[in-house]
Structure formats: C-alpha cells, structure tokens
Amino acid sequence: MRKKSNQTTKTSTNQVKSRETLQLQMKKLRENMKKIDHKVAVISGKGGVGKSTVTVNLAMAFALHGYANSVGILDADITGPCIPKMLALKDRQIQSTSEGLYPVVGPLGIRVVSMGFLLPSDETPVIWRGPLKMSAIRQFLSDIAWGELKFLLIDLPPGTGDEPLSIMQLIPEMDGVVIVTIPSEVSQVVVKKAVTFSRKLKMPIFGIIENMSGFICPECGKKINIFKTGGGEKIAQELNTPFLGKIPIDPEICSDSDSGKPFIMNHPDSPSSKAFMEIVQKIETSLKKKAEVKR
Ligand SMILES: Nc1ncnc2c1ncn2[C@@H]1O[C@H](COP(=O)(O)OP(=O)(O)O)[C@@H](O)[C@H]1O
Numbered sequence: 023m024r025k026k027s028n029q030t031t032k033t034s035t036n037q038v039k040s041r042e043t044l045q046l047q048m049k050k051l052r053e054n055m056k057k058i059d060h061k062v063a064v065i066s067g068k069g070g071v072g073k074s075t076v077t078v079n080l081a082m083a084f085a086l087h088g089y090a091n092s093v094g095i096l097d098a099d100i101t102g103p104c105i106p107k108m109l110a111l112k113d114r115q116i117q118s119t120s121e122g123l124y125p126v127v128g129p130l131g132i133r134v135v136s137m138g139f140l141l142p143s144d145e146t147p148v149i150w151r152g153p154l155k156m157s158a159i160r161q162f163l164s165d166i167a168w169g170e171l172k173f174l175l176i177d178l179p180p181g182t183g184d185e186p187l188s189i190m191q192l193i194p195e196m197d198g199v200v201i202v203t204i205p206s207e208v209s210q211v212v213v214k215k216a217v218t219f220s221r222k223l224k225m226p227i228f229g230i231i232e233n234m235s236g237f238i239c240p241e242c243g244k245k246i247n248i249f250k251t252g253g254g255e256k257i258a259q260e261l262n263t264p265f266l267g268k269i270p271i272d273p274e275i276c277s278d279s280d281s282g283k284p285f286i287m288n289h290p291d292s293p294s295s296k297a298f299m300e301i302v303q304k305i306e307t308s309l310k311k312k313a314e315v316k317r
C-alpha cells in the first residue's frame with residue numbers, strides 16, 4: 023500500500039479540525055438562539071425601501087411596548103451596515119471580555135451587533151463572497167453572548183442573496199419575516215420574489231409593510247402620494263399574505279435616522295410612530311395565536 027503524502031495528511035487533519043470548529047460553533051449558535059424567544063427577519067426585494075429604518079423602529083417599538091432591555095438587533099447587512107449610525111452607536115465597539123463577546127447596548131437597553139462595529143472606518147468596504155458572509159453571520163449568532171432576549175430583529179440587505187439565505191438556514195426556527203415595500207408597481211414585482219423566497223424556505227410571513235406611503239405636505243396639509251399608495255395592500259391580498267400597515271413618508275424619519283435618534287422615541291405622536299406601534303401589536307397577536315395553536 024502507498025503511504026499518504028505529508029501534504030494529504032495535513033489537509034485531512036485541517037479538514038477534521040474545521041469540521042469540529044463548525045460543529046462547535048453550531049452547537050453554541052443553537053444554545054444562544056434557545057435563549058431568544060422570538061426571531062424576526064426584515065426583508066425586501068429592493069434596496070432603499072426602508073428595511074433598516076423599519077428594523078430600528080420596530081425594535082424600539084417592542085422595547086417601548088414592555089420589552090426594554092429585552093430586544094436585540096442583528097445587522098446582517100454585511101457589506102452595507104447602517105444600524106450603528108441610525109442608533110448613534112458608530113463609535114462603539116463589541117466588548118471582548120474573558121467571558122466572551124458582548125453586543126453594543128443602545129437606547130432602552132437594545133443589544134446591537136453589526137459588521138459596522140468591526141470596520142476601521144466608514145469608507146472601508148467589505149469585499150466578500152457568499153461563504154465569508156455566511157461565516158460572519160454564523161459567528162455573530164454563535165460567538166456573541168446575546169443573553170436572554172424576548173425579540174431579536176434581523177436587518178437584511180435587499181433581495182434573496184447570501185445573507186437572507188444564511189440567516190434562514192442558520193435559524194430554521196425563526197418565527198417569521200416582515201417584508202418591506204414601497205407602493206410603486208416596480209417594487210411590487212420584487213415583493214413577489216421575497217414572498218416566494220420565504221415560502222420556498224418554509225419561513226412564516228408576518229406580513230407586508232408599505233413604507234413611504236403618502237406624504238402630508240407640512241405647508242398645505244394635502245396628502246401627496248409620491249410613490250403612489252395602496253400597492254403594498256394590493257400585493258398582500260394578491261399573494262394571500264397579511265398586510266401589516268402603512269408608514270407615511272416623514273422627513274423627520276430621514277433626519278432622525280441620519281442623526282442617530284430613533285424616530286419613534288423622538289416623535290412618538292406622529293402617524294408613522296403610531297403605525298410602527300400598531301405593527302408591533304399585530305406581530306405580537308400573531309405570535310400569541312401561533313403559540314395557542316401549538317398548545
Ligand atoms: N417613511 C419614511 N419617510 C422618510 N424617509 C424614510 C422613510 N423610510 C425610510 N426613509 C429614509 O430612506 C432611506 C433608506 O432607508 P433604509 O432604511 O436605509 O432602506 P433599506 O434598508 O431598505 O436600504 C434612509 O435615508 C431613511 O432615513
């Protein structure tokens with residue numbers, strides 16, 4: 023019999039080691055996820071429709087709704103992380119202690135993990151292919167001590183690519199996804215893809231949110247439907263998916279995001295903030311119903 027070369031032996035030892043590391047990581051990931059009651063991902067077919075804005079405001083809405091210090095956000099947009107800026111946490115870092123890595127803690131005790139905390143500057147691009155992105159997400163879920171949480175909201179980049187797929191595969195027990203769209207017809211085409219993607223992966227859909235839905239002119243009080251209106255509701259009906267609500271365009275949403283103030287806390291009485299609170303209640307009702315069915 024021919025002897026194995028040193029190189030071959032080294033390669034197979036490395037393969038065994040990396041398999042063991044992966045198994046250990048997946049074990050830690052499952053243990054971590056068991057401590058989080060509900061995981062909700064925010065997805066869309068298109069970019070710029072307000073996923074990150076919705077994630078931040080839904081997370082804050084949950085915190086305001088009785089779950090302060092019990093909500094987390096995983097910014098799973100590896101190449102375009104923006105949650106740290108939206109919560110004025112840009113200069114903070116993930117804490118490394120002898121007991122582990124800890125999320126950055128923001129307003130109302132919200133625990134945040136983002137690639138943004140690991141990059142040396144805003145201009146540093148992350149130029150990674152799929153497997154590296156998946157590995158980063160796996161580490162965020164396994165190596166970070168998230169602790170006990172009621173809700174973990176996961177902000178994803180647009181579309182149905184590497185990050186959403188990784189998240190769905192790594193957290194198969196996810197409670198469901200929230201799909202964000204704007205009312206225009208162009209956006210409706212891609213919403214269908216997001217719905218089909220979730221259904222193919224057997225991910226429950228909480229429903230569709232129509233963001234940027236109409237604008238009330240501050241000068242004359244007239245409603246102007248910049249991106250049309252009702253498209254989200256229409257597509258929800260067409261696809262037999264719940265409709266969660268409409269968030270109007272509000273220039274303060276944009277300026278609050280830019281200055282890192284959670285809009286829902288800064289403008290609690292605005293129609294958009296009320297819409298966010300109603301959506302959170304709908305998600306909670308849907309979770310309660312599911313729990314009753316399981317019993
Ligand atoms: N309802 C809204 N009214 C006004 N501005 C909004 C609204 N929703 C989102 N924005 C702004 O639109 C831009 C894109 O939103 P963002 O959440 O980053 O989208 P995505 O995560 O889908 O790419 C941001 O500048 C944000 O402040």
Ligand SMILES: [Mg+2]
Binds near residue numbers: 073074075099177178
């Ligand atoms: Mg985003």
